[in-house]
Amino acid sequence: MSAETGNPVVLVRREPPVAVVTLSRPQVLNALSPELMETLAQEIEALDADDAIRAIVLTGSGRAFAAGADIAEMADKDAAAMLERDQFRCWQRLRATRKPLIAAVSGYALGGGCELAMLCDMIIAAEGARFGQPEVRIGVMPGAGGTQLLTRALGKWQAMELVLTGRTLTAREMYERGLVTRVVPDDLQLSEALRLAREIASHAPIAVRLAKEAVQKAFMGTLEEGLPLERKNFYLLFATEDRREGMQAFLEKRTPVWRGK
Numbered sequence: 334m335s336a337e338t339g340n341p342v343v344l345v346r347r348e349p350p351v352a353v354v355t356l357s358r359p360q361v362l363n364a365l366s367p368e369l370m371e372t373l374a375q376e377i378e379a380l381d382a383d384d385a386i387r388a389i390v391l392t393g394s395g396r397a398f399a400a401g402a403d404i405a406e407m408a409d410k411d412a413a414a415m416l417e418r419d420q421f422r423c424w425q426r427l428r429a430t431r432k433p434l435i436a437a438v439s440g441y442a443l444g445g446g447c448e449l450a451m452l453c454d455m456i457i458a459a460e461g462a463r464f465g466q467p468e469v470r471i472g473v474m475p476g477a478g479g480t481q482l483l484t485r486a487l488g489k490w491q492a493m494e495l496v497l498t499g500r501t502l503t504a505r506e507m508y509e510r511g512l513v514t515r516v517v518p519d520d521l522q523l524s525e526a527l528r529l530a531r532e533i534a535s536h537a538p539i540a541v542r543l544a545k546e547a548v549q550k551a552f553m554g555t556l557e558e559g560l561p562l563e564r565k566n567f568y569l570l571f572a573t574e575d576r577r578e579g580m581q582a583f584l585e586k587r588t589p590v591w592r593g594k
């Protein structure tokens with residue numbers, strides 16, 4: 334429950350094998366207050382530990398996915414107070430999610446909101462969604478991965494323009510630059526993200542988890558680190574019952590039955 338309004342700031346809907354997590358501070362465009370981030374980390378961790386859930390969709394509400402960190406809440410803080418609070422621990426907890434995390438974005442995904450979308454494994458964006466890192470306009474800079482992730486996704490020269498001007502890009506522009514997985518008509522982002530989540534959830538859970546880990550490694554590390562990890566995970570899957578079942582089902586021309594083992 335939010336201390337200000339008495340309403341929950343994060344809503345969770347479980348529809349096994351998938352779940353939808355909704356940011357719910359629409360009156361402030363889902364500004365990411367410390368309370369919201371802590372609740373979000375707790376809820377996602379709970380879903381990550383829930384055997385019935387195999388993929389998680391994260392979405393916004395009202396006019397935004399999220400318009401960034403809560404400026405009103407940060408405005409009077411000094412460096413020591415910000416450091417002491419260590420809000421980025423929540424972001425680390427979210428980054429540790431092992432199940433696929435799909436962002437369904439409509440409206441604004443700005444600052445921390447853009448960073449939260451980028452923290453997800455896939456981004457389904459409505460035509461009208463807008464992405465950007467406007468922090469320089471209020472005298473700060475991205476702090477939850479924006480400079481690093483945008484540069485990896487877009488390359489130095491395009492990321493630099495976004496970060497130094499604070500300009501926003503449309504969903505289609507982000508798609509063309511490789512940051513958005515798919516653009517869909519307005520209001521279809523959630524149903525499309527759910528469709529994708531269910532498709533992923535229909536596959537062998539351990540294979541999905543290890544494959545996600547390997548793609549993340551490719552994004553975060555070097556090829557020298559990534560290739561051995563991919564190979565290790567590939568071999569590891571031969572120790573699972575699901576791998577045996579998947580190949581047997583293929584040979585017997587039937588649908589596999591996954592046991593998550």
Ligand code: CO8
Nearest residue numbers: 360361362364365400401402403404405444445467476477
């Ligand atoms: N924080 C707090 N309140 C916000 C925020 C925000 N980030 N964004 C919007 N609001 C509030 C507004 O103050 C307004 O409240 P009220 O109705 O009480 O005046 C309400 O939401 C609606 O907003 P607007 O009236 O401004 O709506 P507009 O349609 O005119 O404009 C914009 C929409 C363009 C999105 C505009 O609201 C805006 O520029 N918002 C701020 C965007 C921004 O600068 N984001 C970056 C913040 S800094 C950051 O994210 C750093 C990340 C560091 C790590 C993350 C840690 C969590």
